[in-house]
Amino acid sequence: MKVNRLLVCTLMWGLWLATLSIQAQSPKINVLVFSKTAAFRHQSIDAGKKALAKMSDEKGFGVSFTEDATQFSESNLKKYNTVIFLNTTGDVLNDEQQSSFERYIQAGGGYVGIHAATDTEYEWPWYGKLAGAYFLDHPMPNNVQKGKFIVTMKNHWATKGMPDEFDRTDEFYSFKNISPKINVVLKIDEKSYTGGKNPDFHPMSWYQTYDGGRSFYTAMGHTDESFSEPLFLNHLWAGIQYTTGGDAPKPIDYAKARPEENRFNKAILAEKLDAPMELTVLGDGRVLFIQRKGEVQLYNIKTKELKTITKIPVSTKYVSKEGKESMGEDGLMGLNKDPNFAQNHWIYLYYS
Known part of the structure; x- marks a missing residue:
């Protein structure tokens, strides 16, 4: 009898420890990294994937990588707290996938755009507003240069640990259709390099709430070297945390999203109208x-x-x-x- 009690206690203790182990191993947040390209393809995508995989190990979040646009479905997207567009270019999602992503953001999902994410989906205005701007051009013929960055929001989660001004080498995008609703945390001094097209105010990183979700974008990330810079990686991690809800990430709630079109019934009230x-x-x-x-x-x-x-x-x-x-x-x-x-x-x- 004593042996049986001991065996039962040992089994219960083992199950309890196993449960604690599973809970400890389960990440608080899960991130989907999307790097499909339909136009120019950045060499630094591979470096970005490696950096994000390493970051997930260090910070304890789950990460999945894909270039398969069919993963933009409600059943799949609801697994993730945020989606990172890693140097995507061109028209990467069809209409159905776009609708799924819109509903995901409306349900409280997050979006992180890295560098060429603004060189993506020009015919999808909703996406342009989510990203905060569209790519206009970059300097030519010397597209990679050294420039001076200026912190516009000091003592802020997005710029924590950054000096007020700093030089770094990258490809500096100029932008069009810049949303007035973005909160700019970094800008660049166009006098510090040649080829800028936003002379009055040239944003380089920003964040916003948009259509029920959170959005963060940084123009940094063209070069392989970017993804080994502590300053850039800390900045990127801050953006990921913001879009996932910070220390208290909330589950995706599709009850807050716009209903799908196939959920509606159409009733024709009048026919044979003339214009x-x-x-x-x-x-x-x-x-x-x-x-x-x-x-x-x-x-x-x-x-x-x-x-x-x-x-x-x-x-x-x-x-x-x-x-x-x-x-x-x-x-x-x-x-x-x-x-x-x-x-x-x-x-x-x-x-x-």
Whole structure:
């Protein structure tokens, strides 16, 4: 009997230790590193992967590497706290994958962009806003130069341990479509090198909250040597921590994301319309809309009746000097209700 009790106690002790071991080994955060390229491919991608693998061992986070865009699905992305775009270029995701990534960010996911991540997905405006800017160009013919960086946010998590000013060698991107909502933590002095195109203010690293998630971008990371620089790696790790939620990362919550398109049912309220333009919901079960040729129509959701309540005399034809008529694109173009429509019953129409 004593032997049995001892055996049971030993087994329970072993299971408890095993549970503690599993808990200790389970990383708090998991990161997906995406490095697919559809345009120029940076040689430093391999150096970046090695540096991030080493960082994951040192910092204790999980990391996966892929260039397979099919991994951008809800079932896969929900495994990760943040996704790192490591020197991606060009059009790397299809429409379905883009939608999955948007919903991932809306669910609280994170995004880290390294260097050429801004040279990616130019035809996807949502991504440009997430990244914070798009690549404009880099200096030529000497694309790699030494330049002076300036810390714009001192005593900040993103610049901890950095001197106020420092020189480093890299390829310095200039940017276009810079979002006014980014928080810039590093800029570069364009007088310290040749070829810059953002003379008034040239950001190099920034962060922001965007569409439910967190975003961090750094323009550093063109050269192999970047991924062995303690200053850069500490800066990158700070960005990863920020996008994953810091010391208290939160689980991805798809209840906060925009529903997928296939979750909606489409009900056709009216057919055989002639160039419908805009509509406004009046708030009492009626929908008001216009057609380009001047018709103002009202649909009653309760009775399912559609009627034309008036027609605005508008011109939809062009007449040449020779007297020939041709159809134009003018007409009744815009419609909206007054913010106080319930009280004043005003609507506004725009025609050209």
